[in-house]
Amino acid sequence: QVQLVESGGGLVQAGGSLRLSCAASGRTFIGYAMGWFRQAPGKERDLLAAISWSGDSTYYADSVKGRFTISRDNAKSTAYLQMNSLKPEDTAVYYCAAKYGSTSYGSSAYAYWGQGTQVTVSS
Secondary structure: OOOEEEEOOEEEEOOOOEEEEEEEOHHHHOOEEEEEEEEOOOOOOEEEEEEOOOOOOEEEOOOOOOOEEEEEEHHHOEEEEEEOOOOHHHOEEEEEEEEEOOOOOOHHHOOEEOOOEEEEEEO
């Protein structure tokens, strides 16, 4: 199975930046679309961004468009989420997820999930 591990979360002041990384298991990274989600306590898990396995197609939620950038380095089996101009409302646990094949926008389509990394934005 595909194993995902997020890193890069932490505490940052409003207006600052963080870069999250999602390391995927071995050679199986190729062929998998990747997504980044976030979930605050008591809230729904929301899709923030998604990227096709080849990197030629991306999607962004309106709430992060223009501030967050999703990317991937297949040679390193790693996906990234660059987060700029962070706001207190961005505070949540951030998850990366993977599915085989084309990009999907619903969480139910993603079969593999990381453990999550906490992002806290102070004001």
